[in-house]
Amino acid sequence: MTDCLSCIVRNRAICASLRPDELLLLGRMGRRQRVSSGHTLLWEGEDAPVVANVLEGVLKLVAATADGREQIVGIVFPSDFIGRPFGKESPYSVSAISAAELCIFHRDQFDEFAADHPDLQQKLLRRTLGELDRARRWMLLLGRKSASEKVASFLLEMADRLSPPPGAADTARGFELPFGRQQIADILGLTIETTSRQLTKMRADGLIDLPSRRKIVINDLAALNEMAG
């Protein structure tokens, strides 16, 4: 049985709204599962029988055109929720981009449980409203920003979401992306070449350092903010 009380995301996931006895009930419905990097949980357009909380790792939500062009439409971090309550099929696919651990529920069981627990449903509503806001800000980026503005905006958002908490051991500024270049391109609606060129130019201009393939160090936050448009 799943031990929810000691769960790493106990206080951050939607479960935080539940009392211990309710948590026990939900825990009985859930099942922990490890998935390896690259594994696809839900397929675009297919029936989506499960929802889940993310305990560890990072996943991407991907929409694709008929001829295979891909756009990443969401990034899922630990304590985030995935799947589509109250809907049969997923409008995008969900894949792990790192090894991940999930807490999985059958969708209809979860829906039923949620209907009986308004606080859980409110947490889910708050989260969904936040995701919607984020998606809409991203639409501005995709529709109206230039390549350099896109990359600058991306770095700022990632610095915000990924920077280690201020008191962390590594005093080294900077953060490690969970993405490769192609995935950054798929997030920004660019090609991998354009993405790479923009990053190289920013390094040449001294705005950032790129100490390894996936590490980013921001040298000039103000200039980056300016550039983000």
Next chain:
Amino acid sequence: MTDCLSCIVRNRAICASLRPDELLLLGRMGRRQRVSSGHTLLWEGEDAPVVANVLEGVLKLVAATADGREQIVGIVFPSDFIGRPFGKESPYSVSAISAAELCIFHRDQFDEFAADHPDLQQKLLRRTLGELDRARRWMLLLGRKSASEKVASFLLEMADRLSPPPGAADTARGFELPFGRQQIADILGLTIETTSRQLTKMRADGLIDLPSRRKIVINDLAALNEMAG
């Protein structure tokens, strides 16, 4: 006092979840308001003290860059809900693009009411999840589709959302857009010139007719679907 029982959107708006006595309570909190085309209800980044149901008319949600480029990030039709429950400021502005009638609530009063009415909150959650799905499909369009694919996708979506119900009086195929060319461009992340050129080309190719500035008649649905990518 607002008479909710006879409201035009009684059965389609989130209020549909309420019993007559609950509706009476909510009705006391609400206030009907007409706004004229062009009026902006909420400003991007400013405090958003109200939420509302749309009874009549069409509104747009707009995000903008510092230098004035605009992207429409949502379109709001009758029975849709606007505003940001559980959040102080609006991440985008909301403006009427036709004369409109709204049913307005103070945000914190509404939040409180919603917390006590799980069915209302569930309706709101379902709606928000639907909006999120729509926003994400639009991200694919903005990030990865060509101008012709964008315009074709737009026409199909509008045909779907705006076509008169099958048994309507006007047997004339087609529909009337609530947008001008500039607004279509702002929806698609294009310029007005590119949008205009694509529409003209589609007419030249016989895919559509443009009987007046805002009317669209689709002649070849299959070809349009093909073109949408």
Next chain:
DNA sequence: CGTCAAATTGACGCCGGTCAAACCGGGTGG
């Protein structure tokens, strides 16, 4: 040190943006 995928760099072309001019339709006033 060898291997291989990922990333970078370069050369080139095209789609869609920019700027400018012409056109259209609907409303107003003579």
Next chain:
DNA sequence: CCACCCGGTTTGACCGGCGTCAATTTGACG
């Protein structure tokens, strides 16, 4: 009824940013 006006739209000419294709370099790992 018609001339005029004016915002919205269309059309044209031009050009630059970003995509495409291809070659090279890098760095992680055995």
